[in-house]
Amino acid sequence: MNVSLILIILLIGAFATYLVGDKLASKVALFFSLAALGCSVVLTNHFLAGESISLINAWITQPKISFALNADGLAIAMLLLTVALTPIIIFSSFGNEYKNAKGFYALILFMAFAMTGTFLAADGLLYYIFWELALIPIYFIALIWGNGDSEERRKAVVKFFIYTLAGSLFMLVAFIYLYQKAGSFLIEDLYKLNLSACEQLWIFLAFFLAYAIKIPIIPFHTWQANVYQKAPTVGTMLLSGIMLKMGLYSVIRWQLPLAPLAAKEYMNIFIALGIAGVIYGSIVALRQKDLKKLLAYSSLAHVGLIAAGTYTLTIDGLRGAVLQMIAHGFVVVGLFFAAEVIFRRFETRNISEMGGIRIQSPKFTSMFLILVLASVALPSTFNFVGEFTVLYSLSQINVWFAVLGGTTIILGAYYMLKMFQHVMLGDKNAKTFADVTINEGISLVVIIAVLIFFGFYPKPITDLITPSLETILNVINKN
Amino acid sequence: MNTLIAITGLGIFCLLFEILNLRKGIIPFTILGLLGVLALNFSEFGSTESYYNNMIAVSKFSTTFSSLFIVLTIFLVALSHNFYENHPTKISDFVAIKIFLLAGGVAMVSFGNFAMFFLGIEILSISLYVLAASERLNLKSNEAGMKYFLMGSFASGIILFGICLIYGAMGSFDIVEISEYSLSAELPIWFPIGMILVVIGMLFKVAAVPFHFWAPDVYEGSPALTTALMSTLAKVVAIATLYKLISALNFIPSLENQDHLATFENIIVIISIASMTVGNIMALRQVNVKRMLAFSGISHAGFMLMTLLSISTSAGVLLYYTSAYALAGIAAFSVVLYVCKNQDNEDITNFHGLGKTNPLLAAILTGSLLSMAGIPIFSGFFAKLFLFNQTIEAGFLILVIVAVINSIISVGYYFKLILAMYSKEPNQERTGKPFLIYGVAIISMTLNIVLGLFPSLVLDLLN
Numbered sequence: 001m002n003v004s005l006i007l008i009i010l011l012i013g014a015f016a017t018y019l020v021g022d023k024l025a026s027k028v029a030l031f032f033s034l035a036a037l038g039c040s041v042v043l044t045n046h047f048l049a050g051e052s053i054s055l056i057n058a059w060i061t062q063p064k065i066s067f068a069l070n071a072d073g074l075a076i077a078m079l080l081l082t083v084a085l086t087p088i089i090i091f092s093s094f095g096n097e098y099k100n101a102k103g104f105y106a107l108i109l110f111m112a113f114a115m116t117g118t119f120l121a122a123d124g125l126l127y128y129i130f131w132e133l134a135l136i137p138i139y140f141i142a143l144i145w146g147n148g149d150s151e152e153r154r155k156a157v158v159k160f161f162i163y164t165l166a167g168s169l170f171m172l173v174a175f176i177y178l179y180q181k182a183g184s185f186l187i188e189d190l191y192k193l194n195l196s197a198c199e200q201l202w203i204f205l206a207f208f209l210a211y212a213i214k215i216p217i218i219p220f221h222t223w224q225a226n227v228y229q230k231a232p233t234v235g236t237m238l239l240s241g242i243m244l245k246m247g248l249y250s251v252i253r254w255q256l257p258l259a260p261l262a263a264k265e266y267m268n269i270f271i272a273l274g275i276a277g278v279i280y281g282s283i284v285a286l287r288q289k290d291l292k293k294l295l296a297y298s299s300l301a302h303v304g305l306i307a308a309g310t311y312t313l314t315i316d317g318l319r320g321a322v323l324q325m326i327a328h329g330f331v332v333v334g335l336f337f338a339a340e341v342i343f344r345r346f347e348t349r350n351i352s353e354m355g356g357i358r359i360q361s362p363k364f365t366s367m368f369l370i371l372v373l374a375s376v377a378l379p380s381t382f383n384f385v386g387e388f389t390v391l392y393s394l395s396q397i398n399v400w401f402a403v404l405g406g407t408t409i410i411l412g413a414y415y416m417l418k419m420f421q422h423v424m425l426g427d428k429n430a431k432t433f434a435d436v437t438i439n440e441g442i443s444l445v446v447i448i449a450v451l452i453f454f455g456f457y458p459k460p461i462t463d464l465i466t467p468s469l470e471t472i473l474n475v476i477n478k479n
Numbered sequence: 480m481n482t483l484i485a486i487t488g489l490g491i492f493c494l495l496f497e498i499l500n501l502r503k504g505i506i507p508f509t510i511l512g513l514l515g516v517l518a519l520n521f522s523e524f525g526s527t528e529s530y531y532n533n534m535i536a537v538s539k540f541s542t543t544f545s546s547l548f549i550v551l552t553i554f555l556v557a558l559s560h561n562f563y564e565n566h567p568t569k570i571s572d573f574v575a576i577k578i579f580l581l582a583g584g585v586a587m588v589s590f591g592n593f594a595m596f597f598l599g600i601e602i603l604s605i606s607l608y609v610l611a612a613s614e615r616l617n618l619k620s621n622e623a624g625m626k627y628f629l630m631g632s633f634a635s636g637i638i639l640f641g642i643c644l645i646y647g648a649m650g651s652f653d654i655v656e657i658s659e660y661s662l663s664a665e666l667p668i669w670f671p672i673g674m675i676l677v678v679i680g681m682l683f684k685v686a687a688v689p690f691h692f693w694a695p696d697v698y699e700g701s702p703a704l705t706t707a708l709m710s711t712l713a714k715v716v717a718i719a720t721l722y723k724l725i726s727a728l729n730f731i732p733s734l735e736n737q738d739h740l741a742t743f744e745n746i747i748v749i750i751s752i753a754s755m756t757v758g759n760i761m762a763l764r765q766v767n768v769k770r771m772l773a774f775s776g777i778s779h780a781g782f783m784l785m786t787l788l789s790i791s792t793s794a795g796v797l798l799y800y801t802s803a804y805a806l807a808g809i810a811a812f813s814v815v816l817y818v819c820k821n822q823d824n825e826d827i828t829n830f831h832g833l834g835k836t837n838p839l840l841a842a843i844l845t846g847s848l849l850s851m852a853g854i855p856i857f858s859g860f861f862a863k864l865f866l867f868n869q870t871i872e873a874g875f876l877i878l879v880i881v882a883v884i885n886s887i888i889s890v891g892y893y894f895k896l897i898l899a900m901y902s903k904e905p906n907q908e909r910t911g912k913p914f915l916i917y918g919v920a921i922i923s924m925t926l927n928i929v930l931g932l933f934p935s936l937v938l939d940l941l942n
Contacts, residue, residue, distance in 0.1 A: 060861075060935050060938070061935050061939060062795075062935075062938065062942055063864075063865065063868050103838075125864070128855075129856060129860075132854055133855055135854075136854065140901070144901055144902070153902075154898055158891075158898065161890065161894065162887060162890055162891065162894075165854075165887060165890055169883045169886055169887060170883065172864070172867070172883070173867065173871075173876075173879060173880060176864070176867050176868050176871050176879075177871060177876070179868065180868075180871055
């Protein structure tokens with residue numbers, strides 16, 4: 001089966017959505033995102049049946065750039081994450097009215113297209129193009145459909161754009177440098193390179209700048225909370241659910257195998273940066289009054305732990321990181337959606353103005369509670385599997401890393417449950433809170449089902465990703 | 480050669496139309512004529528011949544760049560219809576001057592003799608002086624014309640002086656003869672000095688720092704269409720000629736023989752860095768769009784100069800970069816022309832809310848700005864990619880890093896305009912959908928994206 005079919009579906013979907021007009025846009029977008037999901041499932045079956053799914057077409061002769069896609073287990077896991085979350089995100093927006101909806105939904109599909117391409121690309125430059133392309137739609141989504149004061153939003157969004165572009169341009173220079181050495185942008189040729197330790201360090205740092213900004217890792221996180229808060233919820237979901245996984249995925253796929261010596265030499269520094277993010281994010285989250293900002297900082301803490309896991313260079317660390325990437329993707333989308341559900345009824349994001357929801361809408365309360373518990377990695381949820389594996393791998397490197405990283409669970413439990421208490425419990429609020437509608441319920445139930453199912457039975461995903469992670473580890477350890 | 484004759488003939492026809500009172504037909508006729516010239520030019524592609532004692536030397540380089548100039552002129556002529564609506568009696572003059580300007584440009588890239596080179600420059604420059612001052616009753620336009628003329632004549636003088644020194648050193652105006660002599664071991668010092676003077680004159684035309692002071696004022700004061708012409712066609716002509724000058728005279732090998740190559744390269748690196756940095760930093764503060772694009776043009780000149788560092792292999796890259804830059808410029812200016820028609824100035828406030836009132840043109844302007852900023856999938860990205868690749872290969876990693884930092888700065892001002900279009904409320908109503916402006920904008924944007932999707936189409940022409 002041709003892997004580019006998924007990309008084509010999403011791209012055509014984006015154009016079709018724009019052409020059908022405002023009224024039908026959301027439904028057409030949902031249709032195309034579901035079609036992409038269906039295709040990806042079929043593709044996964046082909047892959048599991050042992051078929052090799054890759055594609056190489058020459059594109060530009062001089063310099064030699066090819067249109068190369070390759071789906072190994074890792075890429076397929078990320079592909080499934082993207083195409084599964086996209087319909088959920090689109091569907092969750094059905095309760096809102098957007099002006100110029102055709103543009104809005106077309107941009108969502110276009111972004112899904114670019115992110116899918118990033119995960120599948122097997123040519124450095126093609127990867128870079130998709131990576132940059134994903135930036136344009138989210139910029140416009142946050143700018144045009146965002147909330148809050150337009151002047152502040154502009155500042156936040158432009159800062160975000162310039163930050164991320166700055167990071168990725170240095171990655172581009174690194175890619176060009178690698179091309180000069182290897183004579184090709186193809187990933188397998190780049191993997192074969194034997195660079196000196198000094199070269200590797202610079203390349204590692206150039207990649208690190210791009211990824212640290214995208215993920216974000218301290219001290220490159222300053223754009224994040226503001227953009228998460230100002231962007232429309234759909235944009236926040238896309239950013240936190242999928243886009244930051246691009247950074248984490250790229251660390252595993254590109255940064256570590258291309259500069260293994262540097263990664264080993266300075267491993268402790270980068271793990272420490274990740275852990276610093278965990279502690280910083282958790283502490284700042286304690287003090288947040290805005291629900292979306294609180295979730296943003298909690299997300300910063302969780303991805304800090306994932307990043308630390310990737311930099312351990314052990315199979316457990318990588319596997320835990322990928323599991324936690326998927327788990328975090330679902331749970332963060334669920335939490336932001338729950339915040340949106342509350343906003344639809346209370347028209348506020350300020351935690352102190354909420355409360356008394358439990359009495360009025362028990363169903364929503366129980367769903368929200370499950371999401372909160374999943375987010376703090378309660379055993380039997382998917383997040384537990386991921387976070388535990390990562391902490392285990394950290395303890396192999398240095399037990400203090402695990403101890404400090406473990407604060408994410410302790411502090412996380414504290415601020416999430418405190419938030420739950422203020423938002424949901426308490427006396428009856430003056431404002432009425434209708435229970436979840438069927439549409440909202442479907443989105444939440446799907447997310448919860450995924451989290452609980454894989455919490456009990458993560459084996460399908462582990463089996464899918466482990467062989468490709470082992471291959472990457474072999475490349476890392478080849479010299 | 481035939482191209483040059485045909486273009487000149489077309490210009491004369493334009494003037495004749497005035498006498499025959501066929502003004503309405505001028506623009507369609509000229510566009511058709513230029514398309515014919517383009518076809519004629521294609522037929523010469525691949526042949527290398529010289530005419531009239533090597534006055535004109537047709538080569539692959541000259542034909543490909545001439546094609547680019549002709550395409551750009553077609554766009555500019557098409558935009559004239561709407562721009563000169565209020566001056567119907569002068570349209571033949573304006574169109575004819577543009578055609579003559581094109582003739583000058585073609586002469587400049589296909590010169591085989593310094594006499595022809597200088598003739599080309601003067602034809603191009605004098606046409607530009609006239610066009611800059613063509614809004615007779617506008618004080619700013621007069622100022623722009625005067626300033627450009629004064630500064631430009633000095634530059635011409637310097638070029639002429641340089642040519643004299645080269646003649647003194649080599650005893651010939653002929654490019655082939657000079658290039659043969661220039662490889663000999665012993666050369667009078669007058670040759671490199673003369674060359675540097677000519678290069679300085681050309682850098683003035685390109686508007687590279689520190690020879691850029693005329694550009695912002697002249698761009699701002701000139702009528703918008705002339706600004707479009709200067710920042711696309713004229714700049715591309717100048718940089719292509721500079722490239723040809725240095726490569727055809729074997730200037731780099733001759734410097735290598737004399738051990739002066741490192742000095743020359745340092746000069747180019749410094750000018751290139753200065754151009755992009757000064758251009759970008761000054762552009763950040765501008766509120767007038769024409770002035771902003773002038774500074775952006777200065778910074779792009781810095782990027783284009785990077786091709787001079789690997790002159791034996793970078794002709795294709797230069798062609799690609801100039802095409803990408805000029806097509807984006809044409810698309811951007813066609814929107815500027817539409818938005819700022821009947822306005823006293825071209826301030827950013829005019830663009831407020833364009834995303835709501837006219838999504839198509841706003842998208843095209845956004846696309847062209849993104850292309851200039853170097854965002855994929857627009858051709859501007861690939862232009863920068865190939866350029867950086869080429870320059871790193873030549874061993875100038877630091878220069879590329881400076882260029883990358885400059886690309887980041889440039890996003891700041893390109894996005895100022897994009898933000899104004901999408902995040903501000905519209906402040907004026909515009910009616911009418913001028914067919915030709917829309918056509919030019921759409922076609923140039925489409926070409927830009929096609930170049931981005933299939934870069935080899937252009938890149939491989941000169942490799």
